[in-house]
Amino acid sequence: MFPHTAPDPRIGRRLDDPVVETPAFLVSDAKLEANLTAAKERAKALGVTLRPHLKTHKSIEIARRQMMSPEGPATVSTLLEAEYFAANGVTDLIYAVGIAPQKLGRVERIRASGCDLKILLDNVDAARHVSAYTAARSIEIPVLVEIDVDGHRSGITPESDLLLEVVKSLTGGARFVGLLTHAGASYDKEGAANARGAARRERDGIVLAADRLRAEGIEVPIVSVGSTPTVFAAEDETGVTEIRCGVYAMFDLFMTNLGVCTLDRIAGSVLTTVIGHQKEKGQVIVDAGWMAMSRDRGTARQHEDFGYGLVCDLAGRPVRGLDVRMTGANQEHGILQAVAGEALKPEDFPVGRRLRILPNHACPTAAPYEKLLLVEDETLTVKAALDHVRGW
């Protein structure tokens, strides 16, 4: 399962070597390391466990550098990720999407392989399905209940009567192990004050929910919170046992606009090659379109709309501040243009020139590539071709 094959021919090659074909997804080794270290330091300062979300890259090699131990803990967004990380020795995982009853067989198989995979739910129906399944199979599945602290998506509000009802519906081998919340609303507004407020609401909400359960004599071993903005803004996580964050490993333009990171901390980029020009329009055409960058236009509703990405040179430095962006994209074509300054000249971007484009959102951008190329920043060479999983 997930075998490694012959050494990748790109390893040791420079980013302008034809063997490194484009488009390719690059991860700056030094920036990645700095980002991973920053989250570990946050967890230490806050006195909580770090349970990174691995959905951004889905790569065991990055996960091993990111987790507190080779066995975890960590968070996943699909059962394929759970299988892959379990097969690679990770034994403490939360699948942080509400469980569908039909997935319990696959959960059982992953747990039987030796991984303590925990599941999530927020309703009585799902709790009954898990209870019935575990009773029928005489097995145990640890369950977290999802709390909604900001009306973002799913979960139960901390004050709700439903909370006790759902927890009490867990019978058979459906073992309640704690609460989980995600302050998704921290993505909606820019600025540090918003992130700090979201972090406070995330903590206050889940701690209230945990206290209500404990008042009923129910143990709540895991109290799990997190999102990249709140983890980096949180001032106090008293009552919380662990923090989760994912996109921070690579960061992206969306996070830069939010104010969570600076541009020079973005570790993920797409390597592309110039294939033509529309001289009259001041456009440069490259071989990375929306399949390579993703259709994510998240920055469109922020203070800087980066189009499909910010254009950088081979070393990863913006070619002209924030001025040159991928303003349009088709499936395999990208259109680069200056948004304010002088029109781009073909002689500055000759056919065959390579560029790096910073993405709006690291998670969808990294997803379609067969491998993620880890780049040695000083030499601009490929250090490793990282395995990861795609699909479900």
Add this chain to the structure above:
Amino acid sequence: MFPHTAPDPRIGRRLDDPVVETPAFLVSDAKLEANLTAAKERAKALGVTLRPHLKTHKSIEIARRQMMSPEGPATVSTLLEAEYFAANGVTDLIYAVGIAPQKLGRVERIRASGCDLKILLDNVDAARHVSAYTAARSIEIPVLVEIDVDGHRSGITPESDLLLEVVKSLTGGARFVGLLTHAGASYDKEGAANARGAARRERDGIVLAADRLRAEGIEVPIVSVGSTPTVFAAEDETGVTEIRCGVYAMFDLFMTNLGVCTLDRIAGSVLTTVIGHQKEKGQVIVDAGWMAMSRDRGTARQHEDFGYGLVCDLAGRPVRGLDVRMTGANQEHGILQAVAGEALKPEDFPVGRRLRILPNHACPTAAPYEKLLLVEDETLTVKAALDHVRGW
């Protein structure tokens, strides 16, 4: 290369069988067949060759039903597609994205494997790169020159002096074999009149360019046009030798909004499972988010904004006309809501219920799935798990 493994366990299972896990990408067999037939009939009626674009599904099994022969002709958007289809016996391909010089080695290898792969370019620099490469390697590479009929993206305008310059820059083994254009502007406006106009401009532009070259004594064997809207709207393709179209195989909500197809011709959908509710908001939460649907929000600028997709029952019929849509999405969560009618009730969408979501855009939606599941429409069972390629 691209080996087939053991039979897929999903074959023969109904769409509500837990073995068919969600999210999954479904292709209705009957609708696919009707769409493929319609394009063949268009080509016949217009008296031209059909060279379908395989980028929508990237699957040899669909391609074989779609092409005029098992050997082609066909169009691809990446060299990985070219390799995959060549390895599966397709011998007449156009790679319809302007060539990057660094890709010529891979083109050479694909051609050496027995596939007549043709490349595309629109500038003197690229022409010189191909000329130098073929001369140095003593090989031949057939080249098409791209024409711009509507300012959509890349290409040379038919009247431009550059046209002759580029064609005359092709020396060595860089053999000029014709012209190609894509009326991308046909996607910008709704209605049949717009598509008919775009088809006329596509033909008039490329025929003018071909005539200008012939007046110089240059042969132009291939005159290639196409986009799904123009292929289905064209009234006369005199002077054109072949038509290209891709998304028509599956169609999607964007094409429905354009007026190119009706809703019941959309062959691709995403199978998903209900995992929860937000009762107060009338929301149903499912296990297909933007990773499963894609981030494509193309219908946002059309007369019906379908959010991330239109919600259908297991048989593929809209559950309540155009009213119930995926109005929000996170990476692996989708939020379903009524946009005008009565709020959704949890009892109508119980946890575990399966639904099918029609996508905005078939190409990005199908891309991340390991297999595409072909569905027998009468029995709602999986007929085949189709191989396809992902990435580059």
